[in-house]
Amino acid sequence: MSLELRKVRKVYGSIEVLPSFSLEIADGEFLTLLGPSGSGKTTVLRLIGGFAAADGGTILFEGADITRLPANKRPFNTVFQDYALFPHMTVAQNAGYGPLVQRRDPVKSKKLVDETLEIVGLTEFRDRYPAQLSGGQRQRVALARAMVCEPRVILLDEPLAALDAGLRRQMQLFLKQTQRRIRTTFVFVTHDQDEAITMSDRIVVMDQGRLEQLGTPKELYYQPRTRFVAGFFGDNNLIGGTLSVAARVETPLGSLPVAAADGLSPGTSVLLAVRPEALRLGNGEAAIAADVEEIVFGGASTRLLLRASAAPHLRLDVRLASDFRAQMPEVGQRVTVTYDPADAVVVPA
Amino acid sequence: MPTRGLRGLIFAAVAALPAVVILVPLGSFLVMSVARAEKHRIIYDWTLQNYVNFLGNWTYLSTFLGTLWLCLEVVLLSLIVGYPIAWYIWRQKSWKRYALLQLAALPLFMSYIVKLYTLRSMLGLNGLVNQALVSLGILEQPSQVFLYNQRAVLITMTVIYLPYVVLPIFLSLERIPRSLLQASTDLGAGGWDTFRRVVLPLSMPGTIAGALFAFVLALGDFITPQMVGGTTGFTIGRVIFSQFGLAFDWPFGASMAAILLLVALLLIVAAGYAASRRRV
CATH class of the missing domain: 2.40.50.140 (Nucleic acid-binding proteins)
Structure with a gap:
């Protein structure tokens, strides 16, 4: 088991966002955290990424306790909801930021950036700035930037929310294909059940900070175990x-x-x-x-x-x-x- | 509903008012700069002699260049002091941040002259600065180096123009989305790398604006040098002032003012260009 959350608790002010959340994520799987807004799915992602500190419980990665490890020391990278591209850097500079600040070998880094831009199909846009790109292209830059350091886990926080319907379907397929190609664990957050069904190996349905049901898309669709899952998933x-x-x-x-x-x-x-x-x-x-x-x-x-x-x-x-x-x-x-x-x-x- | 014609008229009037109160005085100055003064009377006979006199006289020219240098020093010093202040305020949370921000803006609500007198008394022989340095054992006896010289002008201007530097820098820091800082951390950057590669470049527009404010304000300031500058703190502002107030050579003063205006305009254009080149 690659990544594990054990009875993780998170409180914001007086609100207990996650009372006690446990989850095991397998190596190389595409796992989706699905739930309505306020269900705590983004909080789980932030806890894994290290952007929020757990108020209880442990987070384990390959057996090691990473609960207190700062975000920049975790072998995970994030695709942010608004992409969070650096506006003053070109596509190639954005993609090369990770290797640069991690003081990796410049020659190898350049090769890595080239390969990654190739995978996401942005080679010819390498010298453009984010403002000169379309929404779908920005999305690819964000993915390339997160992929380039070859993280063990890529965290995606509603990355398709800002795209229109047609582009979203196209990007769903692209994300899934990319994930299969690089065989990295993807933890994907969404409130869109169609997105979850089409892309995921397994889905975690969350409601009010609790894990409602965990299973493959088919299991959740055909064998819901709670009223919430039965009502949330499709008609x-x-x-x-x-x-x-x-x-x-x-x-x-x-x-x-x-x-x-x-x-x-x-x-x-x-x-x-x-x-x-x-x-x-x-x-x-x-x-x-x-x-x-x-x-x-x-x-x-x-x-x-x-x-x-x-x-x-x-x-x-x-x-x-x-x-x-x-x-x-x-x-x-x-x-x-x-x-x-x-x-x-x-x-x- | 006003008719189209009436609306047009109102718009024209609204646009004309600032044009009249700003452009007409400036224009009259430019016209005066090509006139000449004779026995305290202004004769309009279109000559560039004022400009030739200015550029050909090393005393004036060196004062002018010295003033530009002083203004650069003011900019540099106020950035060195102001940027960390803006950054510190930006890093604070909720009420603390706004309390500090108000505090930073507070000097803007005080009279310029009151601030000058306060600073003058602080920098003087029995002032706060000397007292503090003596009681701390850094100085054996009160020093005169803080007042009535070029250094005093530099210190005073920096203190007075600090809010104009801090506020735009703070605003441009405030505009940086938090997610960019998270992205930087996420990709493995430490605090220093994030600052150097993300925060600093993205706060450049505000920093340039703040530097420009400080420079232009310092360039036109003739009161501060007069109050704390003594004999060595002589600036072009004082020269221009003396042409109007003492020598009664208004055309010559106007020509120097025109050159000052040109320098300020060039800087504004250059700063605008530098800021627009950055993609933020």
């Missing part, structure tokens, strides 16, 4: 109810089947979570009667917004693969939707 139909025996949930829509409910005893209040794409029209073991309220054609998929007949305050979101020839229900029509119990999960309410 989900959450139906409240009580767990009964034999893996069923008693809901206002009737008794609905689920695959399994590990660790939850019968009688518990739960939320049943079914993805919009797991719902389909038709009858089955699970059957919910509903009225079509709206139909939204979205290209590859068509979205149906339904109102449950048994409980009109409950809306269901159904996403069907668009099929030009298929018969779609009409607004106002009563339909029955079903799902495969294996696609339904329960989380504590």
Whole structure:
């Protein structure tokens, strides 16, 4: 285990941002800290980077305690949210800053800078100043500058937040490819779940300073363990109810089947979570009667917004693969939707 | 809503007022500098004789060059003292920083003449400086070296113009995003490297502005040399003043003032160019 946080605590004034946070980060993985603002994800990054001092607990790197090690002595480099490029230095000077202040051999440093600029595709921009670059190019300079000293871990603090949607997707791919190429551990902070899903090996979902769930993007998407994760990750139909025996949930829509409910005893209040794409029209073991309220054609998929007949305050979101020839229900029509119990999960309410 | 024409008129009036009160006096000075004085009367017959007299007379010219040198010394000294002060204030947190900033700006609210008298009494034979040096055992007896000479002018001007140096430097330090300092540390730089390679270059515009303030103010100051300069602290400002107040050769005084103005303008342009060359 490369980097480890053990029961780390951080307090700002009277606010306990992180009560007790533990995490193990493997060597070479792309790990994302995901959560809404105020969840403590940036604080975790700052603690790893050495920009904030922990008020308790330990941070270990390859077994050595680095909790008190100053930022400039840690083998980690950061890509800052606003890039923090030095405006008075060219691209090459920005990239070469690390080797320069670390008094590395100038000849080797130059080679390193050249290679890094090559990787991020900025060789021809080496003599430009940050003000002469586009947002995406600045982002690459920031990455190059952090990469050049060959750190063991690169910390990225919402580096794509300032980019527009198209460029952001392009940079997501670029970051992921670069990470695979240089095989360095990336710790990435974002509040954007799409970004987290597409880029990460593993994701840490955080809320209010706590680790909600840790897992691969697929695990988090298909097997959320808490209400927060179920609601935060993509769209989900959450139906409240009580767990009964034999893996069923008693809901206002009737008794609905689920695959399994590990660790939850019968009688518990739960939320049943079914993805919009797991719902389909038709009858089955699970059957919910509903009225079509709206139909939204979205290209590859068509979205149906339904109102449950048994409980009109409950809306269901159904996403069907668009099929030009298929018969779609009409607004106002009563339909029955079903799902495969294996696609339904329960989380504590 | 005022009509377009009326708005234009108001704008013109607003623009004209400073133009009139600044440019017209300056223009009248330039006109006067090419006139000549005869028996305390000004005769306008377009001559460059005043300029020739000035440039051809080594006494005037050396006083002028000496003044430029003195002003450079003032700039240098006030930067050496002022930059660390600005930096120190900048490094402080919350209320302490603003309290110190107010303190640094406080002299600007005091009368120039009061400050001069205070400094004169401090630098004098029985002044605070001598008393302190004697009681500390650095001097055996009070010294006269602090007053009525060129050095006294240098010290006094530096003290008086210090706020004009400290404030712009502080402002340019304040503009440096904290993330740049973090980035520098993150990349392995110690405090000195971060200062030398990031903070100092990025605070240059403010430093240049502060230096310019100190230089131009010192260049035009004729009261300080008069109050504390004695006989050796003679500056071009005093010469110009004497042309108006004593010799009643206004055209000659105006020509020297015009040269002073030119030097100040050149410096402002040069400083502006130097500051704009930096990409901050």
